[in-house]
Amino acid sequence: MVEKDQKIQVIVRKRPLNSKEISKGDQDILLNTSSNTLVVREQKLKVDLTKFIEEHHFTFDGVYSEEITNQELYNSAIQPIVQASFQGAKVTCFAYGQTGSGKTFTMMGEDSIPGLYLLAANDLFYYRDQYFRNIKFTVSFYEIYCGKLHDLLNDRNQLFAREDAKQTVNIVGLQNKSADTVEALMKIISTGMEFRTTGQTGANDDSSRSHAILEINLKQGKKVVGKMSFIDLAGSERGADVSGADFKTRMDGAEINKSLLALKECIRALDQEKRHTPFRGSKLTQVLKDSFLGNCRTVMIANVSPGLLSCEHTLNTLRYADRVKELKKGEKGIKVDKLVNALMLPRQNANVVRYNVEEPEEVVPPPKPMKSEEDSSRLLFKKPNKDDNKFKSKIGLTISGSKTTPQNPYIAPQKAVEKKAPQPNLEDLSEKHEQLIGMILAEEEDLINSHRKMIDEMVDMIKHQMGLLGEVDKPGSDVDNYVRELDTVLSIKEDMIRGIRDKLRVFNDHLRQEEELTLIFEKNKAVMDVFNLDNHDDDLLQDMDD
Numbered sequence: 101m102v103e104k105d106q107k108i109q110v111i112v113r114k115r116p117l118n119s120k121e122i123s124k125g126d127q128d129i130l131l132n133t134s135s136n137t138l139v140v141r142e143q144k145l146k147v148d149l150t151k152f153i154e155e156h157h158f159t160f161d162g163v164y165s166e167e168i169t170n171q172e173l174y175n176s177a178i179q180p181i182v183q184a185s186f187q188g189a190k191v192t193c194f195a196y197g198q199t200g201s202g203k204t205f206t207m208m209g210e211d212s213i214p215g216l217y218l219l220a221a222n223d224l225f226y227y228r229d230q231y232f233r234n235i236k237f238t239v240s241f242y243e244i245y246c247g248k249l250h251d252l253l254n255d256r257n258q259l260f261a262r263e264d265a266k267q268t269v270n271i272v273g274l275q276n277k278s279a280d281t282v283e284a285l286m287k288i289i290s291t292g293m294e295f296r297t298t299g300q301t302g303a304n305d306d307s308s309r310s311h312a313i314l315e316i317n318l319k320q321g322k323k324v325v326g327k328m329s330f331i332d333l334a335g336s337e338r339g340a341d342v343s344g345a346d347f348k349t350r351m352d353g354a355e356i357n358k359s360l361l362a363l364k365e366c367i368r369a370l371d372q373e374k375r376h377t378p379f380r381g382s383k384l385t386q387v388l389k390d391s392f393l394g395n396c397r398t399v400m401i402a403n404v405s406p407g408l409l410s411c412e413h414t415l416n417t418l419r420y421a422d423r424v425k426e427l428k429k430g431e432k433g434i435k436v437d438k439l440v441n442a443l444m445l446p447r448q449n450a451n452v453v454r455y456n457v458e459e460p461e462e463v464v465p466p467p468k469p470m471k472s473e474e475d476s477s478r479l480l481f482k483k484p485n486k487d488d489n490k491f492k493s494k495i496g497l498t499i500s501g502s503k504t505t506p507q508n509p510y511i512a513p514q515k516a517v518e519k520k521a522p523q524p525n526l527e528d529l530s531e532k533h534e535q536l537i538g539m540i541l542a543e544e545e546d547l548i549n550s551h552r553k554m555i556d557e558m559v560d561m562i563k564h565q566m567g568l569l570g571e572v573d574k575p576g577s578d579v580d581n582y583v584r585e586l587d588t589v590l591s592i593k594e595d596m597i598r599g600i601r602d603k604l605r606v607f608n609d610h611l612r613q614e615e616e617l618t619l620i621f622e623k624n625k626a627v628m629d630v631f632n633l634d635n636h637d638d639d640l641l642q643d644m645d646d
């Protein structure tokens with residue numbers, strides 16, 4: 101399916117809908133249109149609440165549907181690089197994607213279904229036994245969690261990456277275990293998997309917050325003559341996890357984000373044969389430096405969930421994978437499907453197509469309101485109190501000389517509405533006003549809580565920075581790490597301040613709007629009261645006319 105000797109391949113693997121998703125009524129929104137193209141059918145709502153589908157078209161080196169087995173995926177995309185590792189190449193296979201998109205299923209397999217680890221192990225030993233009897237295998241397995249290295253084959257001991265004078269990155273103290281049989285190799289891997297981080301919360305899904313790096317070295321004597329690495333990357337959605345509950349979660353999310361961005365940049369640099377590759381951008385790319393230099397081959401598997409409910413994450417994964425490798429000119433033919441062409445639907449941009457949905461679709465969440473615009477449309481008035489006449493005296497009414505009474509007392513005088521949209525129904529608006537007040541109260545509470553939380557996080561941040569300074573002051577310290585962490589801390593600080601400022605601004609805007617609208621309301625109500633009185637109090641109107 102994919103070209104055998106490409107240096108970099110980016111492929112997509114779609115998993116089937118699972119029973120939970122099916123029982124929730126989730127729908128498959130991914131369409132394999134060919135062996136290397138995929139369409140995401142995103143359901144959206146227009147401002148007028150009509151539904152439409154936006155199609156996003158992608159092209160990769162290979163797109164594997166839910167029917168493709170691990171074995172078929174392996175034969176097509178991974179076996180060629182396993183073979184290349186016997187020709188001196190450093191080969192790397194990345195699994196990228198949202199939590200639950202099938203990375204572990206692909207890498208480890210499940211029950212009696214073998215994953216890529218086992219399939220590759222079988223072949224490594226097979227080729228060795230057939231053609232390269234003098235080669236031995238050693239294995240290391242470690243993870244990067246919160247920017248720190250932990251040895252999965254040695255009790256999760258912390259490890260340190262050091263760059264030597266030749267700028268080779270060495271991981272000091274990393275265990276390298278020999279594996280003489282497939283079974284021994286698999287045993288080492290499953291031991292390492294058990295050590296994968298469960299994090300402070302003890303939740304298993306915390307493994308999705310770490311990158312796991314499995315390296316199988318092909319050795320002739322002491323010399324490494326080839327290398328095969330499998331990298332199970334942190335859940336792609338974790339990078340966006342910067343609004344987490346505490347400073348540590350934010351740091352962690354920011355670190356994952358940074359490492360995934362740096363990885364993308366490094367692979368792009370490799371693809372475009374750039375002279376500079378930004379390895380130092382993250383701990384992940386720093387330790388993988390060797391795998392990006394010289395004779396190397398990389399396969400990135402972007403795992404995606406098929407359901408509508410995962411649409412946003414799926415699009416993020418595909419966009420990331422799409423940018424990892426820009427297919428060369430001519431390779432990226434955009435195929436707009438025939439139905440869409442037949443409908444003469446407008447193309448929004450290179451790979452996005454939209455059309456209306458005729459049948460009512462289910463599960464379409466409404467778009468998030470745009471803060472400034474939407475909120476102002478909710479501007480609300482107090483419920484009119486028919487007995488409340490105090491405005492009459494407060495407001496100087498300017499009603500035209502006529503005594504004609506409007507049919508509907510809720511309509512303000514003609515003069516007032518001439519240049520404006522029709523007047524709102526005061527009953528409705530007063531109800532909405534109550535909602536605005538509710539919103540303001542909730543915003544106030546949120547603002548105060550956020551401020552309190554910011555102060556707590558600032559304290560954590562200061563402690564962290566003191567630790568960082570303590571580390572960098574030590575002789576032979578990891579300055580790259582210091583620079584990266586400082587950068588992360590500062591950007592978290594900026595985000596935090598920006599976040600709270602935004603809340604403050606919105607809160608202030610709402611307060612102001614509420615004041616203005618109450619005033620407008622009072623004027624309207626006063627007018628209304630006058631018209632109500634008109635039926636009963638000719639003397640008053642006469643007074644006002646006068």
Ligand SMILES: Nc1ncnc2c1ncn2[C@@H]1O[C@H](COP(=O)(O)OP(=O)(O)OP(=O)(O)O)[C@@H](O)[C@H]1O
Nearest residue numbers: 115116198199200201202203204205206210308335
């Ligand atoms: N290709 C597939 N065929 C059948 N089932 C699959 C496939 N891919 C994934 N699944 C199922 O989907 C579920 C989630 O997959 P998996 O645990 O591999 O996701 P993950 O990306 O590794 O998530 P995490 O980051 O939480 O470890 C599992 O129950 C798995 O059995």
